[in-house]
Amino acid sequence: MEIENLFRETLKKYAAYEPVEQINEEGWVILNTNENPYPPISDILKDIKIAIDDSQKLHKYPDPLALEVRKAILNQLLRDKNTLTNRNTVFIGNGTDEILDTIFKVFIDPGDEVVIFYPTYGMYKVLANLYNAKIKEIKLNEDFSIPDDIFNASGKLIFINSPNDPNGQSFDNEIIEKICNSFSGIVVVDEAYADFGEKSCLSLLKKVDNLIVCRSFSKSFSLASLRIGYALADARIIKEMNRVKLPFNTNYVAQIAALSCIKHRNKVYEQNKKILSERSRLTDELSRYSGISVLPSDANFIFIKFEDQSKTLKFLWDLKEIKILVKHFSKPNLYNYLRITISTRENNDKFLTAFQDIAKKYL
Numbered sequence: 001m002e003i004e005n006l007f008r009e010t011l012k013k014y015a016a017y018e019p020v021e022q023i024n025e026e027g028w029v030i031l032n033t034n035e036n037p038y039p040p041i042s043d044i045l046k047d048i049k050i051a052i053d054d055s056q057k058l059h060k061y062p063d064p065l066a067l068e069v070r071k072a073i074l075n076q077l078l079r080d081k082n083t084l085t086n087r088n089t090v091f092i093g094n095g096t097d098e099i100l101d102t103i104f105k106v107f108i109d110p111g112d113e114v115v116i117f118y119p120t121y122g123m124y125k126v127l128a129n130l131y132n133a134k135i136k137e138i139k140l141n142e143d144f145s146i147p148d149d150i151f152n153a154s155g156k157l158i159f160i161n162s163p164n165d166p167n168g169q170s171f172d173n174e175i176i177e178k179i180c181n182s183f184s185g186i187v188v189v190d191e192a193y194a195d196f197g198e199k200s201c202l203s204l205l206k207k208v209d210n211l212i213v214c215r216s217f218s219k220s221f222s223l224a225s226l227r228i229g230y231a232l233a234d235a236r237i238i239k240e241m242n243r244v245k246l247p248f249n250t251n252y253v254a255q256i257a258a259l260s261c262i263k264h265r266n267k268v269y270e271q272n273k274k275i276l277s278e279r280s281r282l283t284d285e286l287s288r289y290s291g292i293s294v295l296p297s298d299a300n301f302i303f304i305k306f307e308d309q310s311k312t313l314k315f316l317w318d319l320k321e322i323k324i325l326v327k328h329f330s331k332p333n334l335y336n337y338l339r340i341t342i343s344t345r346e347n348n349d350k351f352l353t354a355f356q357d358i359a360k361k362y363l
């Protein structure tokens, strides 16, 4: 049987998401994945273990709407953030990626237009292709700011990643609000890394009704493998997202873990301060070299630019040779850059020492 002939027409030109290179061998310093270098704190691990050991839970389906998690997000996690009104509510997804997929399910018919910046997180384009949307790609300015063309853009969805991957900078609320007001569709702001910075556009939910803010437990709460995230938006949007999602999209253990993260959030934020101080240290140390510049970052990674493009790959390969993995994007306008995830002090020291040695050859 010619099974290939049965596949959807769209898949013929579909380019699947390519996760970053993963190496699970001992001895590597992994600085390419933007994961939190720390496991969940012990109070959260304890709650996860209790959930797994609970003989009355694992054979039953989880709460399809994750109501306890939704309540905890609204009443505890975001209570102090001067944000929501009665118009807004929350959606729980199997990580931000599933939330993005659900947004496409709600808004996109084949041929609908979707606005995506370049460069940014790759998943927006992958999903747009999967759902057969027409993609309007808008290049960010050389300093990764948003160009004015955006105010003439039309379409069903715009994706804004803030802080933006790969450069690490957040966008100001003034520009996000202006985009919400000029755009006739929905503005999706992906704040997967926002807990590592000061900026968030959550407060805009009070002012505009065409905004969806997506947030993740993967990064700042170290739960990447359990797959849970949330989105805040006008209740009419959340209602539709809940109608189209798969019924049991988040599992019981992930829901318990998310509740525990919310309960112990202050301890988690305390742990994350180590990442923030390491980010400043790496930025300061690397800024001493001539021939490279370090971009300011609000995320758990930094983006460094080499004046001489040929040196970028030399650093990448020499680091890999000694088992240190950082991220290079072989894509237009990004050839001169390396993205480095902030890790533990010990790993960062290994990276800095290696960088110094390599710099003696090339810088």
Ligand SMILES: Cc1ncc(COP(=O)(O)O)c(C=O)c1O
Residues within 6 Å of the ligand: 034, 094, 095, 096, 097, 098, 121, 161, 165, 190, 192, 193, 215, 216, 217, 218, 224, 228, 229
């Ligand atoms: C910008 C951005 N958004 C979303 C995700 C996916 O997040 P989640 O683990 O919540 O699906 C990532 C993962 O790397 C990311 O970089």
